[in-house]
Structures are given as C-alpha cells and as structure tokens.
Amino acid sequence: MPATIYKTLAATPIEIVGGEGVWLHGARGERILDTCGGVAVSSLGHRHPRICAAMAREAQQTVAWAHAGSFTCAAAEELAAFLVARSGGLARAQFLSGGSEAMEVALKVAYQYHHERGEPDRSIFIARRQGYHGSTLGMLSVSGNRDRRSIFEPLLPPASFVSPCYAYRDKAPGESDEAYAGRLAAELEETVRALGPERVAAFVAEPVVGSTNGAVPAVPGYFRAVREVCDRYGVLLVLDDVMSGMGRSGPLFSHLEDGILPDITVIGKGLAAGYQPISAYLVAEHVYAALAAGSGIVRNGQTHVNHPYACAVALEVQRTIEDERLLDSARARGAQMRALLEETFAGHPFVGDVRGRGLFLGVEFVADRTSKRPLAGGGALVAELKRRALSRGLLIYPGAGTVDGVRGNHVLFAPPFIASPAEIAEMVGRFAELLDECQPLLSSSAHADA
Numbered sequence: 001m002p003a004t005i006y007k008t009l010a011a012t013p014i015e016i017v018g019g020e021g022v023w024l025h026g027a028r029g030e031r032i033l034d035t036c037g038g039v040a041v042s043s044l045g046h047r048h049p050r051i052c053a054a055m056a057r058e059a060q061q062t063v064a065w066a067h068a069g070s071f072t073c074a075a076a077e078e079l080a081a082f083l084v085a086r087s088g089g090l091a092r093a094q095f096l097s098g099g100s101e102a103m104e105v106a107l108k109v110a111y112q113y114h115h116e117r118g119e120p121d122r123s124i125f126i127a128r129r130q131g132y133h134g135s136t137l138g139m140l141s142v143s144g145n146r147d148r149r150s151i152f153e154p155l156l157p158p159a160s161f162v163s164p165c166y167a168y169r170d171k172a173p174g175e176s177d178e179a180y181a182g183r184l185a186a187e188l189e190e191t192v193r194a195l196g197p198e199r200v201a202a203f204v205a206e207p208v209v210g211s212t213n214g215a216v217p218a219v220p221g222y223f224r225a226v227r228e229v230c231d232r233y234g235v236l237l238v239l240d241d242v243m244s245g246m247g248r249s250g251p252l253f254s255h256l257e258d259g260i261l262p263d264i265t266v267i268g269k270g271l272a273a274g275y276q277p278i279s280a281y282l283v284a285e286h287v288y289a290a291l292a293a294g295s296g297i298v299r300n301g302q303t304h305v306n307h308p309y310a311c312a313v314a315l316e317v318q319r320t321i322e323d324e325r326l327l328d329s330a331r332a333r334g335a336q337m338r339a340l341l342e343e344t345f346a347g348h349p350f351v352g353d354v355r356g357r358g359l360f361l362g363v364e365f366v367a368d369r370t371s372k373r374p375l376a377g378g379g380a381l382v383a384e385l386k387r388r389a390l391s392r393g394l395l396i397y398p399g400a401g402t403v404d405g406v407r408g409n410h411v412l413f414a415p416p417f418i419a420s421p422a423e424i425a426e427m428v429g430r431f432a433e434l435l436d437e438c439q440p441l442l443s444s445s446a447h448a449d450a
Contacts, residue, residue: 014390019046022419024395032390035427036397037274040210040243040360040414043326044273044317048418051275054316062312068305075312082318083282086252089261091285095278095311097304099242099268100134102279105300106264107138110202110236113263113287116294119234122201126191126235128164130405132212133204133240142204145212146405147379160195162187164209165218168353168364169372169403177219185225192233202236202263203229207254210243211399214362214410215355217249223258236263236287242279243360246270246318247327248414250334250358257357263287272314278307321417330417333424334359337413340428348435350375350442361413364402367446374408376448382409385438394430409445 006013015027022045024032037043044051058075066073080093096102107125114122127133129144140149141156144164149156163170163184171180192200203226209216230237239262244254248270251257255265264287268279291298304310321327338354338361345351345363352366367373375381382398389396402408415427435442 021045021047022416022423030390030393032393032395033423033427033430034395035413035415035431036395037269037414037416038395039269039397040248040412041269041274043247043270043330043417044275044320045416045418048273048275048320050320051273051313051316055275055313058309058312058316062308064309065304066308069301072306073308073311075308075315076306079311079315079318082315083252083267083280087265087282088253088256089284090265090282092288093280093282094298095280095306095314096302097277097279097307097310099240099266099279100136100139101302102266102268102281103134103240103242104136104138105298105302106238106266106281107142107202107204108300109281109283109287109291109298110238110264112295112299113236113290114201116290119198121199122234124158124160124195124200125202125204126160126162126188126195126200127204128209129161130164130166130212131204131206131209131240133206134242144405145401147401148212148405160191162191164213164216165222166209166213166216167219168216168355171219178221181219181222181225184222185229188226189229189232192229192235197233197235200233200235202238204238204240206240206244207258208244208249208357208360210360211397211412212405213402214364214399214412215249215357215360215414216362217355217357218258223255223260227260227262230263238262239265241265242268243414244357247321247330247417248358249356249360250327250331252327254357271317272310273317275317276310276313278310278314326417330359333415333417333419333421334361336421337361337415337424337428340425341413344428344432345435350435350446356413359414359417362410363413364408364410365442374403375442375445376407377409377445378406381441381445382411384441385411385434388438389431389434392430392434394427394434396431396434 018025127142132143133139142159144161245267266281272278341354353364379400397412402410
C-alpha cells in the first residue's frame, strides 16, 4: 500500500519516470502528449538542455539555503532586476515558493500599505465571481468559485465580489466592448461606494481567468476602466498573473497587453517553468516607498524567501526564453492552435466557444450552441474525459463549474512554448478524436437536464 497522499484518495495516478519536450513518459511505457503544460507550468517542456546544465552547475556552486532576513544572493538580485526591467514600471520583487503563498503576501502588503499611510480601516478586498487565487484559506476568501470554496466557506474571512468579465456569457447582444467594460467598471465603482471607499484595500483579478473558466480574457479597455476606478478611490489594483503571466498569454506580464500598470502583480507557474518551485510578487514604487517610510519592514516571514537555487534556475529559464525568442514562438503557436481549434470545432454541436490569449486557450462545452445552455455532468464528466484522453496518450486540463462554479465544463490548453507546429497540430487532432469518441457521453450530458 503506498504511503503517499494523492488528490483523489481512492486512485493511484500514473507514475512518471521521464519526459522530453512536450512528452511525458510513464513507468508502464506510456508516452503522453502534454497539451496543458501540466497546469500551465511547463513552458519549456521537459529536459531542456540549457536548464538541465544550469541546474547541475548551480547545485555545485549555490548555497543550499540562506535566511533572507540576513542574506541576499546574486541570483535573487539579478532575477529581480530582470523582471522589474521588463514589467513596464514596477519597482521591486520578492520571491516565494508558490502562487498561493505569493498572493497571500501580496494582499498582506496591500493592507500594510494602507496601514502605514494611516488608513487601517481599509481591510476589505473586492474580487470577481469565478476568479481563483489559491488554495490557502486567505486566498479562497477572495476566490469567487463556489466549488473551490465549498466546505471551507465557514472558515473564510469576508470579501466582496463583483461580476467577471465573461463576454461569451455576460456581454449583452449588440453591446460594444467599450460599453461592456464601462458597465463592469461602474459595478465595481458602485460596490466600492457601497462598502465605503475608506474601507476598501484592493481589487483583485486575474488578467486572463485560468482554471475556473478556461482562459477567459477581459475585453479590450476593461482593465483601463478598472484602473481608473481604483485610482479614483485610492484602491490598489492587485493582478494575479500566476497562471497567465511569464509569456503564457502573450507578453512576459499580462498587464502589458492591457496597457495598464497594477500596484502589485503576482507571478508563479511559468517563472521557473516547473524546474523549481518559485513565485514572486512585484510592487510599484509608491507601495514600496510607503512601507519603507513607515515601519521599514515587510510584515511577513516565509522559510524559502529569495531561495538562492530556485532564483538561479528561474533566472536561467527567463534568460533562455528571451535568448531563444520563445515568447514569439508561443504567440505563433497560440495563433496556430486557436485557428485549428476554431476550424475543427466550428460546427461541433457541443463546443460553444474557443477563446484565450497567446498560448493560453480554452474550449467551453455547451448542450446547445444557440442558447449556450451548459452541459450537465459536472466533475464526473470532465474526469471521464481526462481518463479517456490519458488512455489515448493525451494529457488534457478539463474543468467543471465553468459558468458559475456549479454548471458548465471546459478544457484549458497551455502547451509548452517549445512545441513544434506539428506537435500543436497533433494535440488538436488527438483532442478532436477524443471528442468524436465521447460524442455519446456529451450527448447524454446535453440531454440530462433539458
């Protein structure tokens, strides 16, 4: 009997013994094509020679660990400088271990910013329904997905929620992007005013909503309108770029595409492309200056802050992406994949929407394309899709509760940046074959609550 705890307690996952590029190798000879970078993590794929060499080199010359309260290291300093220089105006960075952890600290910093400036009552965070910001209790409190909050609801600190920017379902017929963005910004402003501007600390959002919605981007102009509302009331804008950032949805930082500068942004999954656990939050100069002029400390402590080895590996990953022009490749492969998905499923009875940005794409299933009525089946349906995909040597990242945390299903695509045109075509081809095989299953789900 294994001693390991798995996510699904009654099932033992496939044992992985190796990988190469976009392929994973199982202990029983499986060769699995990865369409999603695991969970939008493996942007460089597996066994990238430059990263493997850097890991071996750094293991010989980097200290195992150094307390960030007493020491710094060249890798942390260089990685921070690298990211800040490409952020469009952010000023400082600190490194942690995972996205939930970095988001947690980001919100603590947001509150500390207000406290240091003499506004300790600014303790309310506004987020969006269907957003997801991490699995800690603090981050579940600002995550608007009902399924992920689930049984933990009684433990969660209070937060306030507004509508997502979900054009496929919520944009009115004939409504322009500008009008839709303005309507959502007005809702945010009304919420701030109702709560009391002097009590609101920050607005928290994903630039492109990932796992809970399936790569839903904001319409053009949305974040500019949101930024104006935040500025009007002294509310900080905190962007969760953990999944969508580091080139996944286009530029290195997603906010560059939206033409704004957040007060705080958080990055994670693609920072070291999975070769090391590492995340970061970056702050604008005015946020840093407020803390420096006040208590002069960040009121937080984590074991692996600015971890020397993790920073060194992440720095090599980011240099490799830049040197090999992989952001350009990711944009090209994203355009290719989106075009193939749109062409392949243009008339599919159960595919309602293909959306996303960059190499970060989603397919939303529906029971009826005209009414957009979601499929029934929930988590059981997507679990079966994933099981059948793996039996075909295909790793997919499906999700349930797409519409409101309970109804709807999608599949998220986020393959490694190093995928070739042929591999992208094979991913879409195998996925199309999977849906052909699952047509009776989808049809049954479509008629379950008709």
